[in-house]
Amino acid sequence: MIIVAGLVLAFVLMLIFSRPDMRLCRWRKNRDAGQWRCAYCGAVWEGLEQPNRCLRRKSDGTEK
Numbered sequence: 843m844i845i846v847a848g849l850v851l852a853f854v855l856m857l858i859f860s861r862p863d864m865r866l867c868r869w870r871k872n873r874d875a876g877q878w879r880c881a882y883c884g885a886v887w888e889g890l891e892q893p894n895r896c897l898r899r900k901s902d903g904t905e906k
């Protein structure tokens with residue numbers, strides 16, 4: 843059973859890390875401001891939970 847559980851876990855991790863939106867995104871909780879900030883693109887997310895994708899695409903056209 844341990845092997846099966848390991849395979850399932852590896853499959854889930856592969857699904858998560860294979861998503862292009864999350865590849866370069868690393869959210870970090872800013873406790874003082876009560877918001878999440880992406881360490882790579884600088885996107886800010888004002889939510890209780892960590893976003894499941896990168897918000898970089900929204901600001902691509904405006905800042906370049």
Ligand SMILES: [Zn+2]
Nearest residue numbers: 867880883896
């Ligand atoms: Zn990001």
